[in-house]
Amino acid sequence: MEALNYFALSWLSPELLALTALGTFLGIYVGAIPGLSVTMAVSILISFTFSWDVNNALCLMVGIFMGGVYGGSRTAILLNIPGAPSAIATALDGYPLAKKGLAGEAIGLSTVMSVIGGFVGIIVLALAAPTISEFAITFQPRDYLLLAILGLTLVGSLSSGSLAKGLFAGALGVLVGTVGLDPLTAEERFTFGVIELWDGINVIAAMIGLFGVSEALHQLHHLDKAIIKQKITRIIPPWADIRKYFPLSLQSSFIGVIIGALPGTGGDIAALMAYDQAKRSTKKPDVPFGHGAKEGLIAPEAANNAAVGGAFIPMLTLGIPGDAVTAVFIGALFIHGLNPGPLLLVEQPHMFWFTVGNLTLANIFVLIFGLTGIRIFSKLVECPKGVMIPLIMLLSVVGAYAINNSVIDIWWMLAFGILGYFMRLYNYPVGPVILGVILSKLMDENWRRAILSERGDMGQFFANLFSSPLSCVLFAAIVLALFTQTPLWTKTLKPRLFR
Amino acid sequence: MKKLILSAFAGLALSSMAMADYPNKDIQGIIQWGAGGSTDTVMRSVAPHAEKVLGADIILTNRPGGVGAIATKFVNAKKADGYTLLMGAENPQMYKVLGLADIDYSDMIPINVMARGIPMLVAQNDAPFNTMQEMIDYIKANPGTVKVGSTGQGGLASIVMAMIESEVDLDVTTVPYNGDGPALTALQGGAIDVMPAVLGAAVQHIKAGRMKAITLVDNQQNAVLPEVAPITETLPSLEKYLPYGPFFGVFVKQGTPDDAVAKLTEAFATGAEAEDFKALMETRGYGIMNLSGQPAVDFLDNYRSVSSWLVHDAGFAKHSPEEFNIPRP
Amino acid sequence: MSSQTTRYPGERLFSFLLVVFSIFLLWRAYLISGFSDLSSPGAVPMGASAMMVISACIAFTQTLKQPPVEGGRFFYHCLPMVVGFMMAMVIIYAVLLEQLGFIIASLLFLFITLRTLSQRSALWSLGLAVISLAIIYIIFRLIFQIVLPEGVVPEREILAVVSRLWEDA
Structure with missing residues (x-):
């Protein structure tokens, strides 16, 4: 009440x-x-x-x-x-x-x-x-790392023509997302000594x-x-x-x-x-x-x-x-x-x-x-x-x-505008670029955190991955997401299963 | 001396142009950090009080980026007329040794250093230790197994750990986070075991029993958490570094006319005295300082010495503090 | 895999430039921390740029196999005059924004582009430019207090005078 x-x-x-x-x-x-x-x-x-x-x-x-x-x-x-x-x-x-x-x-x-x-x-x-x-x-x-990877499998859905072009766009986005002072170590990445780039590309x-x-x-x-x-x-x-x-x-x-x-x-x-x-x-x-x-x-x-x-x-x-x-x-x-x-x-x-x-x-x-x-x-x-x-x-x-x-953001906006113009013209999808930028930090930071937590021991990383139910579910979702994009699924299995 | 003469000249030149009735237009306040951060919150709650004394609007603008260096450089590129204020946190005091920029607060005039955060160590509830001594013993017995959160080299967490490691050797696994908020969340989820954080960020979680306090990195107890022992009880030799902690302050460019500095100092001192501002600082676990003039300069210098030398001794400074004549604490 | 069978003029060059750009970025990514550690700051940038190099090479070889679109001309189909004009105008606008200040630069930009693209009278273009600029100024500067570049216009002084008149009235 x-x-x-x-x-x-x-x-x-x-x-x-x-x-x-x-x-x-x-x-x-x-x-x-x-x-x-x-x-x-x-x-x-x-x-x-x-x-x-x-x-x-x-x-x-x-x-x-x-x-x-x-x-x-x-x-x-x-x-x-x-x-x-x-x-x-x-x-x-x-x-x-x-x-x-x-x-x-x-x-x-x-x-x-x-x-x-x-x-x-x-x-x-x-x-x-x-x-x-x-x-x-x-x-x-x-788990955040797996979530980011699951998100990145979307590149396949977002590229209508050539998959290579879609992958290029997605990878470019991830790279753009890493520009600036690395939030974990304050190392400069792709800043070319320009202070305005420290905070990355918005x-x-x-x-x-x-x-x-x-x-x-x-x-x-x-x-x-x-x-x-x-x-x-x-x-x-x-x-x-x-x-x-x-x-x-x-x-x-x-x-x-x-x-x-x-x-x-x-x-x-x-x-x-x-x-x-x-x-x-x-x-x-x-x-x-x-x-x-x-x-x-x-x-x-x-x-x-x-x-x-x-x-x-x-x-x-x-x-x-x-x-x-x-x-x-x-x-x-x-x-x-x-x-x-x-x-x-x-x-x-x-x-x-x-x-x-x-x-x-x-x-x-x-x-x-x-x-x-x-x-x-x-x-x-x-x-x-x-x-x-x-x-x-x-x-x-x-x-x-x-x-x-900041005027710098105007320049980036224009640079991406012109790049995007040519990308569209030559059938490179622009959606994966933004997808990559959005997921980049999530993936980069959590990948490194996950590795550092295990002191760089990859065996331990996978052992923990498969012993946690949540991580297993997310991992299975990624496998499924990738599988449903293969020709075996789209051309053969899907039409038979969902007639 | 040179600076003094320069500022006197600049003051003379500017005061001839209707400076007597400062302020005669809106003032721009440049906040070093983004919307919603603790610096932003503090500045947005003190500014309305200062506006009343000044009789002019303070337009608050967030110019985040480069650990605050972009805002700092922006303000220093403007005219020294008192119409552009830098509203910042402690970060610029480390710029020189970390090689991030060639200016820090010693190149500006402090209007008011309003408050200081008190660092402390917190641990997740399942951690097998409850006090500083137990923690040290546990880490020594189980090297490499305790995960300590960090906010990057040069961040508060790294300096607190450097302070402790200057006295005892600890083998821990450091896991970096993008700020103490996300790290404290990870602590509750069990991704890390220990986190050096400010009292204000952790106090509510401690009171709710979601994490436990190990020690205060200060030389005295605090009324907010009276049962928690200060670190000097376990490691008395840390006394020389303390009191230490991240702070919030308002600054203007060197060379700003004296009457503008005086007026601003009065306005922000009134703001820092306001009841609701004091209440806000208390609930967030910050200690009110309200320093201006020489005491503010002294505090800033001490902060710079402690951080610069710790960072240098821990081996992640790009430049030696000696290059900038920063004395050892 | 590709549904596209022909290529546009300039596509081969563009794809080649992307390959070069990707290799440059891979080199810069390597410089961050080399092959030191899986958790180093350079790990993800190197992975991403390596992916860019591989996919850009595949996309480039695909264009080599495709026949050109018939009758395609670069400056007609790909970069017509008007697009080049607009790109140039907006770049000039961004340069002048800080020098002249928001109000003057935007007014010039809007007037010239509106006049050229809509081919209406000068008075009409000017009127529309002033009205839309006023709306944007009110939303961004006055309501959201975003201090747009002032340039040569002493905006804050003018606003202070106006608001004082307001209070007196």
Whole structure:
């Protein structure tokens, strides 16, 4: 009963209700604009809400978080510029849909699926938070390493043409991710003595370049081509569609919530993993993946919003951030005089249900704001290219600068834009590059940690790998992922098994 | 002396241009670390108090990268007019010996050194030792089996271990992490056994019984964890290095006009005195320092001496502290 | 394995450049820590760059076997004038951004590119440039307090004067 009281706190107070709504609304736009991140917005709010009551500040921040993760899909679908790394997988199939004149439908579907994912995340948080957080912290360096390798097997799914070109792109991404001062030994890697390279190449700068700028440059080929008329009759997806894709969205949401709850991984990896899983498990997509498959849109959108609830699991129960945004939340709670740690729920028992209630409310606002205004957004794609392209370029430059207030990021963004332009031209896939960058640190650091923990003894490493059930499961998943990409499976076994 | 004359000149030149009513526009605060880090949190909670005294906005900007060197160089490339503040942590004091940059805080004017973290050793609950002496004995009896977390060479954990190893030889397996947060998480998951961390980062986990405190790397007990013995009880010869610990401070470029320095010093001293800021520091386990002027310079110099020489003696410094006239502690 | 049967003009050169680039990176990766240790900082960079060298070589040999696209011209199909123009403009823009400051550089960039690409009147292009710049300035500089390069415009002084007028009013 008490739980219900706290849960409904933000629902019943008009002030808190309005702040959550405002936060969600702002979050959608913060998420949609590349270069503005939820982490950034929440930290600005720390100074802004300094003198506020803690509940008010939290409502606004939770709204921004929920809205922001959803908002990244907007620009991914409309402009092929993912608003945040967690929307990269969304662009793979969302943008082709927009090119077919189905932007409205794609946004509608992504909204509904994000909300379903959000709810799954919240339900898991509410029912199983302590169990999952205890499970999440038992991940050893070698398990994170296996997780990163599992993610990298996605290269196969992301390269449509030559596998060699896909592997090249993936390896390039891993290499780009290692640039800078090595976080473990402070050794310089590929820095060429330039101090600005110490912190590495920013993944968002690379993302804006490879996706947004290179696509905009390609669009210049078709300046005179007729504008794609957007069909905006159907925005809310039909009930039959939601029912049909419900199992997929549940599967993706569970991937999202677990990956989100792991302290070393967040929504970006969750979305990519869910995309891969969807591609593997979908027997016969109506449209092939990468060309506007609805399954390819649903999986990452459900997963990245489910990861929000997931990220709160270790934060609320143990005071361990589940991702970068919850790390800022912990700072905010400190400033407001609370002790976010394993004792938070003992000292402030209302905090848990209050946050769950808040997240639920914000998720409902995502549905409301997400389904309104789609018509105007779809019109954006109908804008003449001669107007759109200069504006996309300007936004890319400002967005790249805003990441770290640094001009260097603009240069990297442009370099990747031009590289991406030629890669696309010659059929090198750009998706694996970003995948590599995102997974690089996870793989590099945990590989070395795993080896160092065994004092360089590889025999011991494998002995431990096969004696831990968790590592065995992950290892089996990698073997399976690789096997399902071999011709033996795709050409012979799969058609026979799933006729 | 040369610096003094230079700064006097710069002060004269600038004060002629409406410097009397500093500040007359927004001030930019450059934070060395990213959003959500402890430096970020501390600065964002002290800035609103300072703004009130200054009567101007402080626009806080995160410029992370190069262990803080990018922000430090950025501020030093700006005009010395008091409109660009460096909000940083202890890292620049090691730049010279680690060969990361040729400037440190001795080349800047400290406005306020606000707080200091207290280092300590924590262990996972299943570890077969509870005190410093037991830990030393266990490691000696089982060389190579105890895994100690680290945050990279030159990080706090490596300096604390160097401090201890300057007195006793310990054969441990070092596993590096990307910050003390991830390392403390790994400690709870059993991936490492011991971690040198700051009190503030570990205290909540200790109180909840998720890890145990071995010792405080300080010369006195602390009210937050009164039952934990300071390291000097086991290794009294470490006294010469202490008190030691990572700190947070606000700095301006050398040559900033005196009235601007005075105004800023007043503003941040007021900020560090504010009740809610003090409460925040206490809950995070940091000791309030609120040092400015000469005491701040002395503290910074001591920190630099201790870290530089320990790192040098442990063998991972690129340059000898002697090259920069850093005295031995 | 490859579904692509023909190659575009320049593809062979591009693939060859990638091979050279990969070998350069492998060499740089080797310099980090050599073959010292499996857990050394250079281990993963060397693995990744070795993979790049191998896959780039395979991709390059594939292009050797493929016949060129018929009638393909590099500066028509691969790098038309307009793409080169846009690349040049955006690079110049990035250079001028710090010198001239965000406002002036962006206004020039938007005006020139809008005018060239949309082929509307100068007044129309200028109007659109000013409006979109104003929106971006409000979102980034005023709401999110991201201090964009100021260059020659004394922005903070102007903002201080404006806000003082605001308070007095």
